[in-house]
Amino acid sequence: MNPVSKDNFTVTHALSCKNISRSYGKVKALGNISFDVEPGEIFGVIGPDGAGKSTLFRILTTLLLPDSGSASVEGFDVVSDYKKIRKIVGYMPGRFSLYQDLTVEENLRIFATLFNTTIEENYYLIKDIYSQIEPFKKRMAGALSGGMKQKLALSCALIHKPSILFLDEPTTGIDPVSRKELWEMLRKLKSQGITIIVSTPYMDEASLCDRIALIQNGEFLKIDTPKAIVESFGRRLISVKGDNMGLLLKRLREIPGVISCFAFGDSHHVTTERDGNSADSLTADSLRFALEKQGHTNIEITPVEANIEDCFMELIAR
Amino acid sequence: MLKYLLEKEFKQFFRNKALPKIAVVMPFMAILIFPLVANFEIKNINLTVVDNDKSTISRELTEKVRSGGYFRISEVADNYQEAMRGIELNTSDMILEIPAYFERDIVKEGTARLYIAANAVSGTKGGLGSAYLAGIVGDFNKNISTVLKDGAITISPRFWYNPRLLYTHFMVPALMVMVLAMVCGFLPALNIVGEKESGTIEQINVTPVKKLTFILSKLIPYWIIGFVVLTICFLAAWMAYGLVPVGSLATIYLFAALFVLSFSGFGLVISNYATTLQQAMFMMFFFLLTFIFMSGLYTPVANMPDWAQKLSIISPLKYIIIVLRQVYLKGSGFSELLTSFWMLSAFAVFFNGWAVLSYRKKS
Numbered sequence: 231m232n233p234v235s236k237d238n239f240t241v242t243h244a245l246s247c248k249n250i251s252r253s254y255g256k257v258k259a260l261g262n263i264s265f266d267v268e269p270g271e272i273f274g275v276i277g278p279d280g281a282g283k284s285t286l287f288r289i290l291t292t293l294l295l296p297d298s299g300s301a302s303v304e305g306f307d308v309v310s311d312y313k314k315i316r317k318i319v320g321y322m323p324g325r326f327s328l329y330q331d332l333t334v335e336e337n338l339r340i341f342a343t344l345f346n347t348t349i350e351e352n353y354y355l356i357k358d359i360y361s362q363i364e365p366f367k368k369r370m371a372g373a374l375s376g377g378m379k380q381k382l383a384l385s386c387a388l389i390h391k392p393s394i395l396f397l398d399e400p401t402t403g404i405d406p407v408s409r410k411e412l413w414e415m416l417r418k419l420k421s422q423g424i425t426i427i428v429s430t431p432y433m434d435e436a437s438l439c440d441r442i443a444l445i446q447n448g449e450f451l452k453i454d455t456p457k458a459i460v461e462s463f464g465r466r467l468i469s470v471k472g473d474n475m476g477l478l479l480k481r482l483r484e485i486p487g488v489i490s491c492f493a494f495g496d497s498h499h500v501t502t503e504r505d506g507n508s509a510d511s512l513t514a515d516s517l518r519f520a521l522e523k524q525g526h527t528n529i530e531i532t533p534v535e536a537n538i539e540d541c542f543m544e545l546i547a548r
Numbered sequence: 549m550l551k552y553l554l555e556k557e558f559k560q561f562f563r564n565k566a567l568p569k570i571a572v573v574m575p576f577m578a579i580l581i582f583p584l585v586a587n588f589e590i591k592n593i594n595l596t597v598v599d600n601d602k603s604t605i606s607r608e609l610t611e612k613v614r615s616g617g618y619f620r621i622s623e624v625a626d627n628y629q630e631a632m633r634g635i636e637l638n639t640s641d642m643i644l645e646i647p648a649y650f651e652r653d654i655v656k657e658g659t660a661r662l663y664i665a666a667n668a669v670s671g672t673k674g675g676l677g678s679a680y681l682a683g684i685v686g687d688f689n690k691n692i693s694t695v696l697k698d699g700a701i702t703i704s705p706r707f708w709y710n711p712r713l714l715y716t717h718f719m720v721p722a723l724m725v726m727v728l729a730m731v732c733g734f735l736p737a738l739n740i741v742g743e744k745e746s747g748t749i750e751q752i753n754v755t756p757v758k759k760l761t762f763i764l765s766k767l768i769p770y771w772i773i774g775f776v777v778l779t780i781c782f783l784a785a786w787m788a789y790g791l792v793p794v795g796s797l798a799t800i801y802l803f804a805a806l807f808v809l810s811f812s813g814f815g816l817v818i819s820n821y822a823t824t825l826q827q828a829m830f831m832m833f834f835f836l837l838t839f840i841f842m843s844g845l846y847t848p849v850a851n852m853p854d855w856a857q858k859l860s861i862i863s864p865l866k867y868i869i870i871v872l873r874q875v876y877l878k879g880s881g882f883s884e885l886l887t888s889f890w891m892l893s894a895f896a897v898f899f900n901g902w903a904v905l906s907y908r909k910k911s
Contacts, residue, residue, distance in 0.1 A: 291754050313756065321754040327747035331560050343552045344755040386751070 244269040244394055244425040245290065249299035252285055259285040260448040262299070267427060267441075272420055274439030275429040276538070282448035283429040284324055287398045290427070291321045304393055317345070320392035322383050324399040324429075330372025334363055334382055337371050338389060345390030355422065356385045359415055377408030384415065395419065397428040401435065413438050433539035444542050451545040456538060463536035463544065465489060465501040468514055470521075471530040478526060485520050487512035490547050497530075499540055549757065553765035557739075561769060571731065575777050578723045579784040583716040593677045594622040596631040596640040603651035605692070612688050613644065618680045628663075635667050642666045642677050654692065716789055721872035722845045724781040725807070725865055729839075732774040732808040734832055736766045737815030741828040744819075759907070767812050774808055775801075794879030800872060803885065806892040807868040813899030814864070820906040839863040844870075864895040 245267040252260045267273045288294040292312035306314045401409045437456045444451040482491045489501045502512040625631040634640030645663040653660040668674035743749040785791040822828035843865035867888040874880035
């Protein structure tokens with residue numbers, strides 16, 4: 231669907247958000263969020279639980295009014311043109327929100343009908359996803375497994391051929407295989423020209439997006455491509471392993487020159503200044519020396535490439 | 549689109565394990581069981597007679613009391629103290645004491661005294677029992693008087709519209725209203741709140757479906773079910789009590805439709821304020837109980853204290869109960885029910901208007 235353009239700005243962006251704020255009573259959920267999403271992009275909103283992801287999605291899908299600021303989806307204002315937006319967006323809420331007492335097929339048919347279309351008309355769009363749950367189409371939606379529920383929800387969100395798709399934490403609570411499948415589907419949908427805005431608390435999914443926004447406490451810390459964000463990590467990152475990891479974490483934080491240190495899987499990630507010339511600037515070697523002097527044993531030290539999680543931790547530490 | 553949404557609602561209703569069954573059982577419960585248990589007529593009052601006179605007249609009086617049908621003479625005691633023990637042991641509800649020389653006093657002086665004592669732990673039983681007994685004695689008195697002198701005036705009451713003073717005929721039309729209120733007020737509101745609680749309403753809200761369409765899809769099924777249930781009530785009342793409206797059924801259906809419109813509006817108001825089913829249930833019970841007690845369902849509004857009578861105008865149930873009783877028992881037509889018509893219309897406008905406004909404010 232081509233939006234009726236009022237000016238150039240509405241044509242170029244699939245979604246545009248300017249200074250959106252929203253509070254629940256005294257609790258500030260979103261503060262001054264601004265960003266644009268280009269057509270055909272997979273845009274990831276990444277941050278921990280309670281960061282404001284769902285509030286942002288609810289505003290953009292016209293379910294909630296912002297306190298201030300403006301946003302437009304395909305050129306339509308989320309407040310004044312909400313009816314037009316509802317025709318062109320697909321929304322998959324974080325919580326499974328289909329009728330558990332209707333069958334798989336009935337759910338799909340309901341949403342097709344509500345959008346004035348039929349399953350047959352847009353079947354090609356959901357074929358890859360729906361064909362996996364079609365053998366169970368007479369089963370009540372409430373009796374499906376988590377991964378299958380998610381596939382049904384995605385099918386229902388797609389059945390009216392939306393031009394922009396909002397997925398609120400689609401991979402939360404489903405198994406790794408289904409997660410992988412879901413991301414493959416999103417890639418395919420992108421190739422059909424659908425703009426996708428997806429939120430997730432999992433940092434490792436960031437690299438699957440074209441661009442990401444890191445969100446914390448209702449504010450965007452950074453918006454860029456995953457690659458650029460990783461490259462902008464301005465410090466040296468060292469992975470440290472050894473005996474007695476708990477004590478090691480505590481000691482590492484006390485060593486001069488260590489900017490931050492976080493547990494990261496089975497090792498600790500230590501950040502230091504990249505090009506420090508001062509006396510206490512640390513390299514992998516000087517760190518090993520310092521730890522061995524303190525009596526730590528079995529120490530493995532490896533310089534590592536930063537990933538999104540490191541960047542996120544660094545950004546919130548600032 | 550509405551058609552498809554309606555189909556969905558009916559599917560969900562009939563797929564529900566409990567709802568369809570309750571919808572069928574409820575009218576029968578309301579019409580067949582409730583009037584029998586919620587009955588203010590007092591029968592089988594246990595009476596202890598203390599006959600200190602043991603004369604012809606005292607025996608005649610005792611016999612008259614026994615044959616009236618309300619009293620069961622459980623005991624004949626020798627003195628008042630003995631009779632009191634029966635009251636204390638709860639084997640007896642009332643005492644009738646006939647003093648010595650009762651017959652002699654009546655014949656000689658034309659007057660005599662009797663003592664009636666009642667256990668008033670259950671106020672209704674005590675009060676009504678005393679009244680019945682006093683009535684019987686009064687009747688007896690009259691008989692003796694007419695024997696003694698001629699030309700005494702006798703009063704014969706005529707009870708209009710419910711000649712046999714049947715409590716069921718008073719209750720049944722009102723209970724039909726309760727059933728209607730439950731089906732058409734409660735169920736759609738709970739259904740909407742249920743969709744809120746399970747989050748499905750979010751998914752509906754992002755579709756282009758108009759809010760009005762969605763709400764109608766919730767109300768219409770329960771309107772239909774409500775009228776089916778009401779019709780079952782009519783049939784049950786006819787089969788069980790031979791009770792058919794003296795007036796026209798069309799009048800009843802017309803007013804029922806108006807009531808349903810106002811009461812489902814009330815349900816919508818609640819569904820706008822409640823976010824969980826628990827909240828909605830609690831609010832519903834609170835208001836429904838208030839409405840019922842203010843409606844004159846059990847006790848006539850005219851019996852209430854002044855302030856309560858004024859307060860009773862807030863109950864839409866009051867007006868529809870008036871209509872059903874009037875049409876069923878008196879055969880009133882539309883022109884005699886104008887007050888109820890205007891009040892119910894006002895409730896319909898008020899509740900539905902409130903529902904629209906409170907909905908706008910929330911979104």
